[in-house]
Amino acid sequence: MLCLRAQLDAACAADKDVLSALDGGFCNKVFFGKKLDRIELVARCRKDARLCFAAEPGGRCFYAKEAFTPESVRTDESRPWLTGRFFHGGAWRDMRYKEITGVFRPNGTGRRPLRLIALASTPYRNSPNGKTNYRQPAHLLTTDVKRPVEAIIQCYLDRWQIEVNHREEKSNFGVGEAQVRNPKSVPRQPAFVVAIYAMMLLAAQKAYGSRRVEAYVPLPKWRKGAKRPSCQDIVSELRREMESDPEKLRDFATRTEVMAAATFRAAA
Numbered sequence: 595m596l597c598l599r600a601q602l603d604a605a606c607a608a609d610k611d612v613l614s615a616l617d618g619g620f621c622n623k624v625f626f627g628k629k630l631d632r633i634e635l636v637a638r639c640r641k642d643a644r645l646c647f648a649a650e651p652g653g654r655c656f657y658a659k660e661a662f663t664p665e666s667v668r669t670d671e672s673r674p675w676l677t678g679r680f681f682h683g684g685a686w687r688d689m690r691y692k693e694i695t696g697v698f699r700p701n702g703t704g705r706r707p708l709r710l711i712a713l714a715s716t717p718y719r720n721s722p723n724g725k726t727n728y729r730q731p732a733h734l735l736t737t738d739v740k741r742p743v744e745a746i747i748q749c750y751l752d753r754w755q756i757e758v759n760h761r762e763e764k765s766n767f768g769v770g771e772a773q774v775r776n777p778k779s780v781p782r783q784p785a786f787v788v789a790i791y792a793m794m795l796l797a798a799q800k801a802y803g804s805r806r807v808e809a810y811v812p813l814p815k816w817r818k819g820a821k822r823p824s825c826q827d828i829v830s831e832l833r834r835e836m837e838s839d840p841e842k843l844r845d846f847a848t849r850t851e852v853m854a855a856a857t858f859r860a861a862a
Contacts, residue, residue, distance in 0.1 A: 595633055608632075613738060613746070615753035621735055626703040634738035636746050641665035641733055645697050645710065657700055664733035667692060668712040675714060678744050682751045684821055690714035693743050699735070709736050711743060762825035763791050791825075798828045 595614055602610065616625065616637040626635060642663050649655040667673065675690040682689075692712040699708060713732040719725070736746050763769040767790070772783045802809055806823045811830045813820055823831075836843060 595630065599631065599633055613741065613749050615750045621702070623702050623704075626699075626706065626708075626735070626737060629706065629737075634736065634741070636734055636736035636738065636750055638750070639664060639733050639735040641668075641731075643699065643733075643735075644701060645699055647696060648698065656705060657698060664710060664712055664735075667694060667710060668714070668731055668733065676743075678747065680744070680748050680751055682754075687716070689716060689747070691743070691747060695739055697735075703737075706737065707739055709739050709743075709746075710734070711736065711747060713747070759791075763788060766825045766829065767791055794828060794832070795825075798823065798831075 595612065599612060602608070602612065611632040611634060613634050613636060616635060618638040618640070620635075621637040621639045626637075642665060644661050645663065646661045647658045649658045673692050673694075675692060677688055677690050679686055680689050681687075691714065694710045695707075697708045697710045698705065711734040713734070715731045716729050732750075734746070734750055738746060764771075767787050769784050769787050772779075772787075774780060774783055802823070804822055806820050806827065809831065810823055810827045811834065
């Protein structure tokens with residue numbers, strides 16, 4: 595995050611702060627206890643985390659004696675639900691949430707004020723006429739006490755794309771499964787594969803855009819209605835183009851041989 599902050603400063607964005615969405619494993623004292631310059635955090639917290647408000651002024655105690663949990667806030671019927679519209683799962687959806695400011699977590703962030711956001715369970719169906727199921731509710735803690743709550747929730751929902759990238763890198767590209775012998779290859783091989791994955795996505799974005807156009811392989815009947823291409827769609831289209839027009843690979847192979855020869859001479 596500090597490197598990202600430095601890159602933004604170098605890009606003339608010093609007046610903008612960073613809102614970083616983290617996994618639940620980062621909702622601890624190491625990350626939330628340290629205040630970073632122009633960097634705010636939002637992460638999913640445990641439903642049984644011990645929270646409290648500040649004590650009444652005039653006393654010796656900083657924290658109030660009454661403690662509560664994020665789950666108790668979500669189930670408290672005296673606190674009304676608020677409704678917002680967010681983009682998630684390829685469509686705009688109405689979601690309910692509760693917001694509480696001025697929250698403290700004594701064992702996690704000390705005296706740093708936080709904001710608690712409780713998200714209600716969202717209904718979904720596997721088929722149009724199927725049974726209505728409900729996803730697990732979410733409890734978010736954020737150090738940003740000024741930004742609109744809708745922007746914070748949307749930032750956390752957008753973080754799911756990172757999980758999609760991780761799944762595609764592991765299942766389609768086999769990141770972490772390579773058998774290497776040189777100790778230097780242990781960190782280099784995953785980084786190289788991730789770079790190839792990123793270049794493939796950028797090439798598909800430049801060639802066909804972000805939508806799933808007719809150039810891709812036709813979808814099966816059970817997957818009708820996909821709005822954007824998956825990683826497997828792009829790989830299948832790449833293989834098809836390599837088979838249909840192998841002449842384009844000759845220039846690539848020639849450049850690769852030249853670069854390999856130059857590298858070998860430099861090493862020698």
